[in-house]
Amino acid sequence: MKRLSWLVPTIYILFLMLPIYWLVSMSFKTTNEILGSFTLVPQEFTLENYKKIFTDSTWYMGYINSLIYVSLNTVISVAFALPAAYAFSRYRFLGDKHLFFWLLTNRMAPAAVFALPFFQLYSAIGLFDTHLAVALAHTLFNIPLAVWILEGFMSGVPKQLDETAYVDGYSFPKFFMKIFIPTIAAGIGVAAFFCFMFSWVELLLGKTLTAVAAKPIAATMTRTASTSGYELGLLAAAGALTIIPGAIVIYFVRNYIAKGFALGRV
Amino acid sequence: MNKTVNQKAWFLVLPVLLLVAFNALIPLMTVVNYSVQETFGDNNFFWAGVLWFEEVLRSERFHSSLGRQLFFTFSILLIEIPLGVAIALAMPRKGVWVSVCLVLMAMPLLIPWNVVGAMWNIFALPEIGLLGNTLNALGIDYNFTRQPVAAWVTLIAMDVWHWTSLVVLLAYAGLVSIPDAYYQAAKIDGASSWAIFRFIQLPKMKRVLTIAILLRFMDSFNIYTEPFVLTGGGPGNSTTLLSIDLVKIALGQFDLGPAAAMSLIYFLIILLLSWIFYTLMMRNEDQ
Numbered sequence: 001m002k003r004l005s006w007l008v009p010t011i012y013i014l015f016l017m018l019p020i021y022w023l024v025s026m027s028f029k030t031t032n033e034i035l036g037s038f039t040l041v042p043q044e045f046t047l048e049n050y051k052k053i054f055t056d057s058t059w060y061m062g063y064i065n066s067l068i069y070v071s072l073n074t075v076i077s078v079a080f081a082l083p084a085a086y087a088f089s090r091y092r093f094l095g096d097k098h099l100f101f102w103l104l105t106n107r108m109a110p111a112a113v114f115a116l117p118f119f120q121l122y123s124a125i126g127l128f129d130t131h132l133a134v135a136l137a138h139t140l141f142n143i144p145l146a147v148w149i150l151e152g153f154m155s156g157v158p159k160q161l162d163e164t165a166y167v168d169g170y171s172f173p174k175f176f177m178k179i180f181i182p183t184i185a186a187g188i189g190v191a192a193f194f195c196f197m198f199s200w201v202e203l204l205l206g207k208t209l210t211a212v213a214a215k216p217i218a219a220t221m222t223r224t225a226s227t228s229g230y231e232l233g234l235l236a237a238a239g240a241l242t243i244i245p246g247a248i249v250i251y252f253v254r255n256y257i258a259k260g261f262a263l264g265r266v
Numbered sequence: 267m268n269k270t271v272n273q274k275a276w277f278l279v280l281p282v283l284l285l286v287a288f289n290a291l292i293p294l295m296t297v298v299n300y301s302v303q304e305t306f307g308d309n310n311f312f313w314a315g316v317l318w319f320e321e322v323l324r325s326e327r328f329h330s331s332l333g334r335q336l337f338f339t340f341s342i343l344l345i346e347i348p349l350g351v352a353i354a355l356a357m358p359r360k361g362v363w364v365s366v367c368l369v370l371m372a373m374p375l376l377i378p379w380n381v382v383g384a385m386w387n388i389f390a391l392p393e394i395g396l397l398g399n400t401l402n403a404l405g406i407d408y409n410f411t412r413q414p415v416a417a418w419v420t421l422i423a424m425d426v427w428h429w430t431s432l433v434v435l436l437a438y439a440g441l442v443s444i445p446d447a448y449y450q451a452a453k454i455d456g457a458s459s460w461a462i463f464r465f466i467q468l469p470k471m472k473r474v475l476t477i478a479i480l481l482r483f484m485d486s487f488n489i490y491t492e493p494f495v496l497t498g499g500g501p502g503n504s505t506t507l508l509s510i511d512l513v514k515i516a517l518g519q520f521d522l523g524p525a526a527a528m529s530l531i532y533f534l535i536i537l538l539l540s541w542i543f544y545t546l547m548m549r550n551e552d553q
Contacts (some may be wrong), residue, residue, distance in 0.1 A: 008356035013370050019389040022396045038399050080282050087278035092269045106290050108536050110488040112509035113529040116516050117293030140289040203380045203491045218380045239381040246376025254369050
């Protein structure tokens, strides 16, 4: 029984890889081949689909736009969440528990509920179709998550560290930047990973808050799918390329992913 | 950790509070505002009271979307949680294969949701998709764009594909935190592997599983993009989940009043069910 246990994860990973394989294989096929015949491996191997994406600015700008607002969002979420998580992990104050729960309820808010009001809000303050608008909108669900994860990591750091630093004459900001942040670097990495992840995969808000200048790749894909009909190869290539940033990020945090949630407090 | 009372800590929380309040309270007030008013265009609004709430709560359409939503959420929870735990138990604990497994398993989590939908669409298409073509070649009549049952099976398979890894990662994090001494003690006592699971591993995983169930519950209840891209809510209305229906009413038909009332009811249902889940599981933990 024990000897066969490697089979379970192997079969599961095969199941995970099948649709990805199909997407990648389709991205190297011509439209004729996709619609005309059923082939497991591309017969007329072509790079045409990728060439189109890398030369047409509406396509490659989509990736750049997405990466810009995702990075902005990650920086904003972590920067705002750090002091708040510190307060939650170290102090008791009036309404702290209610505040923490209220923050978490925003993680439960359906994006569909907020799409229209967000559109009106960000239009009203003149941020519509900017990267900042999407980045700020995504903080709605990313800040609660970042606070939650960071609070868990910070609670694991003994309080003596803070007290010793204050005795040594460190001011709060100096202690926080010079000693505390390096101590919880792993936690910041995990929080940043999850912020990146949830901002990168979200489509509805990103699509609602942009028109041209900050249009994310996901929106370019859905609009192409509805207008140009059956260019499946091109869509597959665009989809395959969206997997790459995620895969790179996972590789860097592979030793911390599993810990991210486990250390948090519900 | 014993915390000191310090009201000045509010200043540290203030930036987050302001930003989230800006993002959450203003839109929520907009929704509340629409939900109690009637408009005939030209930006003229009239007080409508609880009219929209009554209309939504009575409507057949809302009941059926809610029913489908509950069916979807509970099916995927029933599949993903046990499956995720089983895979985590079978995973290696040490060595190079751990990293390989974790990286490969985490991949679906980082694929944009519309790509997940599009990927499963071309994977399952009856003529040109690997899955659809194989099933039809095996003599199974399968076409998810026409058969409601096939659409549901595909939808659930897609969600299992997409999110089981999250449960695996969480359960695995819980498992590796169990000290070796526990297993050695169990070995000395001659405990069966079921007993080890029931009395050592499961209690240790309770915390992370609570998080997994809550996250999966909230996210599956909010799901929009993947089913929208995969089936568009069809065939007919057979896979129209709550948020797909909501977006249809709000952005498609621009019926702001009913859409806003529906939004609030929808949000309240999620809050209520999450709270019930949370308190039930925490009560078990206390015992």
